[in-house]
Amino acid sequence: MDGADTGKTNVIERTEVVIVGSGFGALATAKKLAKAGTPFVLISETTEHLFQPLLYQVATGVLSPGEVAPSIRAILAKYPNADVRLGRVVDVLPDDNAVVYEAGGRRHTLGYTHLVAATGARQAYFGRDEFADVTYALKTVEDAERLRRQIVRCFEEAHTTTDPEFRKNLLSFVVVGAGPTGVELAGQIKELARRYFAESMHDIKADDVTVTLVEGADKVLPPFGGKLSAYSQEALEKGGVEVVLGTMVTDIDEHGATLSTPTTEESRRITAETIIWSAGIQANDFAGVLAERTGCDTVRGGRLLVDNDFTVGRYDNIFAVGDMVTLDNLPAQSPFAMQGGRHVAKTILGKIPAGTAFQYRDKGSMAIINRFRAITRVGKIELTGFIAWILWLAVHLMYLVGFRNRYIAVMSWCGSFLGHRRPHFYYAQEAARVPAGATNSGVDVTETDAAPSEKSREPVHAA
Template sequence: MGSGFGGLFAAKALRGAKADVTLISGTTYHLFEPLLYQVASGILSEGEVAPPIREILKNRRDIDVRLGWVTDVDVAGKMVVVNYPDGRDRSVPYDSLIVAAGAQNSYFGNEQFAVHAPSLKNIDDALELRSRIFHAFEMADLEEDPEARRRWLTFVLIGAGPTGVEMAGQIAELAHRALRGQYRNADLREAQIILIDAVDRVLPAFAPSLSEKAKKKLTKLGVDVRLNTRVVDVDATGVEVKTADGGQRIEANTKIWAAGVAAPSLSTRIAEATGAETDRAGRILVEPDLTVPGHPEIFVVGDMAGSDLPGVAQVAMQGGRYAAKTVKKRLAGKTDIKPFKYFDKGNMATISRFSAVADLGKLHFGGFLGWLLWLVIHLFYLIGFKNKITTLLHWMVSFLGRGRSERITTVQQMNARNALNTLGKR
């Protein structure tokens, strides 16, 4: 279940197994989420970070790829209920079930914020944010009222983790470098990029020294970093925040939510069906071998698994591979199955062109060296030779020059998500 890092790497690792494999996904593509912010900021196209699943697995005759959303699990009957795009429900049987449905953004009980502060978790989000960002620059150029123009040129990012930091850096690059001189009436140098978080440092999952380097670089780029600041309300024209000194309103038309994730609703349904416990984020607490307690045939990997491991791609990749290898060992009659052991390859985050931070265990890199490591590693893990080449070319255009090759936006992209939510559709 799922075509993200966990699901795809599990499916690929099942090559050679004496089994029929069914891959169920709510999208037709595999999303390379670490580069999603570059789609939102006009560097890459959606196709470069989201290759089609069927193309990736075109040589795997043992895999049946199905487009649909798993809505329920019949544990006793070993069936999953899949809702297909035409609205029909179908039951799909299983002997072993690998659950890798990822995570969704958490607004911490304030779901109404999503209307005015979209998150960045999928291609639809990225295209919407790209439209909102470039639309803000266009509206600033048209606006004659200085106060209204200031609202269009103020961007608020809520959450100082990797997504918030990377988006803040890219919007600063757009306003202060890439788009400089392209607008007659709006001086983009006046753009305010404000990064807000309730924690006391940016990139809290990284080493403190790297957090400090990242903050200094952001400040140098013109980003206003406001820590120990909690968002209490979001509306169409601004954000209400609260600090130790009291409350304040920030007038801004463009807001981006990057403050946290939670398990999808499917996690709750599986927990109810299996009797498993969940953590505060709704993730299923699993055994050391990533199985659901009392149900060795059900594996939960990646962001849906409740553990002390970070919510990064490597955890899902390694978990998916481990679950697949365990299934293959069982089919071969082997019982010497060791618990899952995660090999931490570190964390990385970009701040701007030629600047990134890399936390690789005891080794910490920042600046240009950190950026080179980031570039090589992300290019290595990007799926598809064609995608690697086109991504590298777009990086050269954007990083060595000032071009943004993916600036096409539409009003439909900007408004479609809210329209679909109003209609009650996915």
């Protein structure tokens, strides 16, 4: 199945449908095809199905990675027509109806009748890609685990340092972007300080921890607006979060950020050991490959400007769904991806005529702010506070895959939100490796697996 490097592609293997990705859109398509018995191959760089809206709970120790990222192979195992492959699709040959993917160090060519792309999006830095090296993102399980290690490291080092300035910086957190992820993280870090670390580290009080939420727009959670945005800001501020609106981040380094407010032309520096970037998204690289090969237009962030039936460019057998596309300014959220995936599957199965325009069903929007506080909008109905918080938990529990994951999530939520537990926080010290032949001279040399020093942060790995 090699040979994509020479002139005419020799396609040795074919299947009915190739799905690229393993997120909400990909899984929705796969399930629909699987139940209909249509053969398909799903190719993804990871064999996990990531429930991205709950990543912040992995970062703050509420849930474990396995609870929000079950194996997509296990999900589809009962369908004999489903074939899941670990690989990276690097090219599309639309005239040959084939994709080229890398797996096991080799390139393979796989033919298809229909192609569905659902590779999602990664963090956008608006032309300042160097910010990725000195900030924390939250798009992958690796991102969440890295941020969790950093949070624990900061509190652990603040607990032991004798340098008051360093302690202050360790306990300062800056969150850039007041969308759902930014709001959830800002609220949860303050909750951690108040309900977990203050209980277990008696020299650290909640007031010692500073969380600053920075947003370029003039409101928190801009898509909601009105009283829901106002309520969110008030709830955050009551919880101890400093909310800075109408302000841009103009520079970031390893120890802080520079903020600029255009309306007042004021600029100030915030020192912090942890800066979390949650402002904006851009399509993953595969969107660029599809755009080039199919002649599809793109918009800001490299997202594909698909037709109203999710077809891409000049080809009516190539579809793209989810965060990698834009259609009628619909929100880049999981309901859009899932509904898009099911629409495409119905088209492939012939349940709706080819070219049928997609009709989005708005089932509402919601965001959690902190413990017992959330906002929900369903049509003209707007809810805030405890009721909205319960609805948020119920909806997200419903969309978790697998009974076991739901059961564990409920137990973890009870321990974290009703009690003071964070079952998935840990910080381990391991003895440094001693070269062969060396003897232990009695010097205690240890290294930590909690997080690398911020002097040597590794780049953010985006999905």
